[in-house]
Amino acid sequence: MATLKDVARLAGVSIATASGALNRQPRVKETTRSKVLDAAALLKYRPNGIARDLKTQRTDTIAVFLHDLGGPFYSELMRGIQDMAEKYGYAAIAGRGTGDNNRTWTRLLLEGRVDGAIVMDPEMPDQIIRGSAGDSLPIVVLDRQLTTPHSFIVGTDNVGGACQATNHLLDAGASTVAFVSGPAQTYDSIMRYRGYEKALLDRGVPLDRRFIFQGNFTEQSGVLAAQAMVLQGGLPDAVFAANDEMAIGILSGFRAHGVEVPRDCLLVGFDDIRLAQYVTPSLTTVRQPMYELGTVATEVLFKSLQGERSGEPIILKTELVVRDSSRRVR
Amino acid sequence: MATLKDVARLAGVSIATASGALNRQPRVKETTRSKVLDAAALLKYRPNGIARDLKTQRTDTIAVFLHDLGGPFYSELMRGIQDMAEKYGYAAIAGRGTGDNNRTWTRLLLEGRVDGAIVMDPEMPDQIIRGSAGDSLPIVVLDRQLTTPHSFIVGTDNVGGACQATNHLLDAGASTVAFVSGPAQTYDSIMRYRGYEKALLDRGVPLDRRFIFQGNFTEQSGVLAAQAMVLQGGLPDAVFAANDEMAIGILSGFRAHGVEVPRDCLLVGFDDIRLAQYVTPSLTTVRQPMYELGTVATEVLFKSLQGERSGEPIILKTELVVRDSSRRVR
DNA sequence: CTGTTAGCGCCTTCAC
């Protein structure tokens, strides 16, 4: 690979001048500049980013750690992050946070190969995030309550959204509403449960433990929850699932047992993944503004990178999207 | 941030010794080693990865460029890649290939911040890949026919899979089979069309242009294709969609017009995304071994990184997964 | 306007 030294030699200038020319410093004369540019083109010169990063002590790159890089849920989030990062002249790269690959995390964050990070992975322990965020390495977390002097919170209104969803089901005439949660310890799931609980309490509807089911955010766990409901007899009037993938699993599980949504049971999910509107019946759900979540998270990160210190959590509004799965048929 | 020099000073040894101790070189005495380790722990020392990369001229990192980071399709692929990369001691990071963000591409590949790459993004121009692959930067492409001295092909048997799908529909009694393609220029879509065409020709079924529809791999385009079919009258007996997301759109579009699958029309997709089995009716599709695709691609990449030069494309077998959407009801 | 110099933080011969 051609190096700056090679270019300088070929152009007959010093290495510093070559550098200046390539970096558009106004001080170099136009004629020498073009000489350098020609030489660079001839040699197919490409600057070595690593050397530059070392010298400048910045990488102009942020990392994004997600739980499941291919999950239907993260597409818009990444678009938001990338678009905003581009605007600031940064690159954004993504990695899976968990799994055996603490290696990726180590390399990027602990060994300083990025300037900051955004994390949305419920399985990532607080401890690791806390231990990584530092003076020159801000981290924005999207799925938990965690502030350190160098980490920041951006999230969506899980409680409000869940509350709205539950109220919607009650308004539709349901008197028993089941809840299918995500993994017990995940922040998002806990908050959604709180919203559910709150809505019931506000309306004076008793909380019935037999209608609380635990899933793990996968379609498969939705199927199992549906089975459990059918088998225990006494189907609820409505089900609120803590995410859309489980809701879709529930749809499928119900159908396998001849239970039809919304005729026999209403159903609401959470997230509004793209497929929600294409399943049958189309799925009522609580939309999270994922693209915006991405852009806002990125902006918070950059503000911190520029020295601003405002630790105020930012909570984005959710929106109930009513579709067929919760429309009472008559 | 504490640096190696700080650790050395605190431990009362030279930089070289500190380095050797931390890198488990056998030459340093056990006692001094632990002295250094203590000092490092005390200072919360973390090696600077960038400096190491510069010195060693390698990053132990590979990049993965995908079209849509959150697409339902890439989850397993990334798992395969990451698992294999970990096994070799490498980190894998992902970026979106296209969009305005040539920045990510530039930074990672052209400026040498990774050792190799895997690309699966139909919108990425051949030219860019060709211009980036180099002696020390092998690239494995998963979605096109492109070999240079430093790029390699791993793919799935699109033609065979499409052929199998089409034959399956013909076997089920369909005499007219429509095809809904992806974007005109994408390799995967073209190959799947070829398989479709081949199956029809082999069976002496005439190819009817009125049954060829162009989509763009999104659910929405599937909906539109379904509408077009209904409106033009003369529904085909069966539809083969070039991917599952379009198939799901078709399902939805048909339903909106009272067309029921599989009663009125059979349907087969391609990919076997996770949701395929949860929609109604469950979707018959051609499974691509995505996890394996990831592991194999990664292995090819590492072989090349270690100097092996075998340009033979590797084509993985697909598998027809028969579900309800193509089961003739009677 | 251009060249010389001094590192960024680390690894690695080479002497001692």
Place this chain on the structure above:
DNA sequence: GTGAAGGCGCTAACAG
């Protein structure tokens, strides 16, 4: 077994 010195490729003072 340990230390001193050089350099990976680049940028940014500081001189000239």
